[in-house]
Amino acid sequence: MLKPSHLLTLRAVVRSGSFVVAARELGYTASAISQQISALEKETGLTLFEREAHGVRATSAAHRLVDLSVPVLAALDDLDHQVQQLATGATGRLRLGSFPTAGVRLVPAALSELARTHPRAQIELEEGEPDELVAALSDGELDVALVYEYGLVPRQWPEGLSCHALLQEDLVLLRARDSGLSSRLAGLSRARWITSREGTAGALTVVRLCAAAGFEASVAFRSNNYDVVRELVSTGLGVAVVPALGHAPDTAVEATRLTARAAFRRVLALHRSENSNPLLGRMLRSLRSAVPQGEPFVHPVRDGSA
Template identity: 35%
Template sequence: MLDVRRLRLLRELARRGTIAAVAEALAYSPSAVSQQLAVLEREAGLPLLERTGRRVRLTPAAQNLVGHAEAVLERLERAGADLAEARGGLAGVLRVGAFPTATRALVPAALVHLARRHPALEPMVHETDPAAVAHALRAGDLDVALVHTYDFVPTPPEPGLATRPLYGEAMYLAAPAEPPSGAWPEPGPAAPVADQGAVLRAHRDAPWITATPGTLCHTMTLRACRAAGFTPRVRHRIDEFATVLALVAAGQGVAVVPQLGVTGPPGAGVALTRLDMERRTEIAFRSGAGTHPAVAAFAASLRAAVPPDLAVPRAGA
């Protein structure tokens, strides 16, 4: 009989490529991972791994087994959801991942909504960059999370995960305002959309402020600028949008910011121009867990907390 815990290790190895990476992600020692995979090979009765230098390559039989593992793990999530539904009454810990702007602008209201309906449920929020969410969900460190995608940073489907759309945001080019102008348009889907390429190219020689490398926000800015025909000269790397806007107001550069990053009028010094792009936020969870009562309840609370001025995500985007 194949052990589901060992199947999970094989699935993670298929995603990460090295035993060391699997061990780090799942809080095992590399030797423990190797031993468990060796046991799985004996259970399977044929080779599953081929070593190529420091990496490990899965045999065709192992690749096929990973596909079965995905199906088994999804069915286990559905079984857990059915049992939770049968028990009735939500209680216990729900581990939630959210990126900073959503943590500030959306999650507190969602938690209030959730507490009124399910006071025995204990949500625990962890600020998590969307790029790290897939691993955290598959490892069981999170139960549900908010992730976002950009027009210039499409994200392929993640094995073992499912998502549901939540909302879309307008995107803006934030630049130092020329005195005496300090006004900006009311953020939201009703703001007029500018010629994006022309707006970005107008600032090609300016210093730029981006998020830190490795984040989707950083990749989005670089790709948007390259689509406009240039590579931005990055001066500052900042993840918090309030700080980004303060640096823009100080004349330190320009930046692309989402609607939720605009927390209120920044005062004199910043001008916003709406771009023809969007950031879309989704609710992510392990495949099969969407019907779990705790996950479904938190998703409902998130939808109730979405501000009315946020756009519905563009279909098929």
């Protein structure tokens, strides 16, 4: 198989008409140029140059071989460029997984930032709950997963995963405005409660918060959709505790930050420690830049390692 370096040398010698000049252009010695041309002649079975007393003269075969090598060398040059683009993350693919709330509040801004800096990169988005995303991450089906953990329901992530805390959000108590209901958990023992699906970390957090306040919550409705939860609260059907990212200001709903110990939810980005995807670092930076700044109840984490 012909070596691209030999074809490049041939082109330089044919263009300059001199081994010495070609050597200077390519950064070789004249002897190295001569050896490469001899090797190319041996590989092709062609006589490429006629040696003369004061130089060399390219044969018609040499000119023809140069012409034939033009598209090949151009393709190799393009391949080299594409590899460099892939290695720097300018192109390539990254698979991001996110839980629904982050999919609304963080992902669009992060992907917009990434599209601005890496317009040719291909980003795939999957949605799921933390357990589903962590499984996909460990199996190599995702590059980055946005997950959460509640302060009252701490998580232990699998070995081999790196964790980057992005933000910590307060838990807020939602009541219908002018409902007359207490803003303290201890005063809501007789209230109807709206929580996420039974067995979820959010539902378990409510159970533990109410138990610490001295009562067992009477759950009337369950939904993992915070928009549904907020609408149910706004119509006076119950009270709820939601993380800050799950609440949008609403004139019909009053939101009060809970001051109980560990009344928070932390949002993290996880990835396999050995993942070498060149887009990974850029994605993490884009996610961090997407964290709301100066928003009530939301606290960006400066040191992202966790």
